[in-house]
Amino acid sequence: MSTTKRVRNWARGLLAMVAAMAATVVIVPAAAVAAPSTAPGTVIDSTARPDGWRGLSNGRALDYWTRDARGKPVPTGAAMFVPSGTAPRAGWPVVAFTHGTSGYGTGCGGQSGLDAQPSDFITRLVTAGYAVVATDYVGLGRFDTGVHPYLNTRSEATATIDAVRAARSLDPSLSKRWAVVGPSQGGQAALATAHRQRSEHLGLDFRGTVAIDPESDVEKIMPFLGPYVPAVPAPINKTYGFLLAVLAGLRQSDPAAAVDSYLTPLGRALVDGVGNGTCGAPNDPAMALGSAFAKPLGVGPLSPALNRYMAVPTSGYDAPILLLLNTLDTTVPSPLHAKLAADLALNRVDYRMVLGNGSHTDMNAQQWAAFDDFFTRAFR
Numbered sequence: 001m002s003t004t005k006r007v008r009n010w011a012r013g014l015l016a017m018v019a020a021m022a023a024t025v026v027i028v029p030a031a032a033v034a035a036p037s038t039a040p041g042t043v044i045d046s047t048a049r050p051d052g053w054r055g056l057s058n059g060r061a062l063d064y065w066t067r068d069a070r071g072k073p074v075p076t077g078a079a080m081f082v083p084s085g086t087a088p089r090a091g092w093p094v095v096a097f098t099h100g101t102s103g104y105g106t107g108c109g110g111q112s113g114l115d116a117q118p119s120d121f122i123t124r125l126v127t128a129g130y131a132v133v134a135t136d137y138v139g140l141g142r143f144d145t146g147v148h149p150y151l152n153t154r155s156e157a158t159a160t161i162d163a164v165r166a167a168r169s170l171d172p173s174l175s176k177r178w179a180v181v182g183p184s185q186g187g188q189a190a191l192a193t194a195h196r197q198r199s200e201h202l203g204l205d206f207r208g209t210v211a212i213d214p215e216s217d218v219e220k221i222m223p224f225l226g227p228y229v230p231a232v233p234a235p236i237n238k239t240y241g242f243l244l245a246v247l248a249g250l251r252q253s254d255p256a257a258a259v260d261s262y263l264t265p266l267g268r269a270l271v272d273g274v275g276n277g278t279c280g281a282p283n284d285p286a287m288a289l290g291s292a293f294a295k296p297l298g299v300g301p302l303s304p305a306l307n308r309y310m311a312v313p314t315s316g317y318d319a320p321i322l323l324l325l326n327t328l329d330t331t332v333p334s335p336l337h338a339k340l341a342a343d344l345a346l347n348r349v350d351y352r353m354v355l356g357n358g359s360h361t362d363m364n365a366q367q368w369a370a371f372d373d374f375f376t377r378a379f380r
Contacts, residue, residue, distance in 0.1 A: 038073035041165025055118035064166035067158040069149040069253035077112035077141040078163040091175030092131035093379040098182030098189035105275025110141030135163040147275040149249035156189035157196035183361040187214025195313040207378040208319040216340040219306040223298030229290035241281035248274035257305035267292030315347035331360035
């Protein structure tokens with residue numbers, strides 16, 4: 001056999017071998033390749049963002065492993081910012097930021113995306129010398145893990161805690177001292193985080209919580225809903241989307257709640273539509289909410305399931321809490337704020353409350369001053 005023919009046969013054999021190998025290759029998600037461990041807080045990937053991202057410098061997006069509403073490992077993302085300059089001797093104190101309602105499905109308001117917008121809260125904290133870590137939560141951001149478990153305290157808290165774990169494993173300049181702050185849904189998430197961190201054995205030094213107009217006690221109202229609820233005028237009907245999102249998250253998180261058994265065919269279609277192709281929830285202002293329900297939500301397993309899913313703890317905290325509340329809030333009505341404050345007082349929780357007369361999550365000068373003073377004292 002000539003040398004040319006041998007080379008040609010060798011080349012054919014090599015190509016055949018490569019083709020056979022290629023045929024056996026399985027496309028694996030980048031997250032699975034980058035992070036063989038799914039332990040909470042394990043970093044999957046990290047990307048430095050250019051100066052000016054979200055109006056700041058030293059920004060970074062990170063993907064990491066956390067836990068969903070059932071405790072199952074899932075990936076999510078976060079943004080982190082470190083102040084400019086040299087870190088203090090003990091490291092940059094860390095503030096976890098838990099954002100407000102931004103949507104209910106993949107790509108809906110994640111903090112780590114290139115298109116994420118500046119936040120007054122984050123900008124103020126970084127400028128004051130705090131490192132900030134802001135989770136996407138489970139089900140938002142770029143990972144498709146199903147509908148976002150909206151207002152689920154467990155997944156909100158674990159996503160926040162695991163974001164702090166991930167950020168500290170990436171950047172040794174971050175201190176062990178940390179706190180948490182959030183508005184609206186994020187206020188509920190901040191309180192849930194403060195409560196849960198006690199049982200997570202992080203080996204860190206938790207300093208306190210700021211909750212701005214936090215969601216609370218909606219699980220006590222929802223059981224009164226049923227087929228008898230009529231159409232109502234704006235702005236009350238804007239809450240329809242929130243309620244449907246809670247039911248969608250609960251249905252995915254807790255099959256024992258038997259959510260579908262409470263819904264009419266119309267109701268099931270509406271809940272199916274939450275986070276499915278759009279970031280919002282179906283909301284027909286002319287619709288009578290009662291037409292979505294086949295029976296009252298206060299009977300059977302749904303009511304206790306709602307309490308497990310979303311109730312804000314009102315005892316068991318080990319660090320101070322600052323509540324910044326607005327008397328003209330219609331998204332989370334003032335009576336719900338009052339109920340939360342009364343329950344914290346009844347249980348002798350160390351909290352302070354500063355009231356404003358704005359609408360939902362508005363901040364007046366007195367509240368901003370209390371915000372600044374809280375973190376100064378917390379990290380003293």
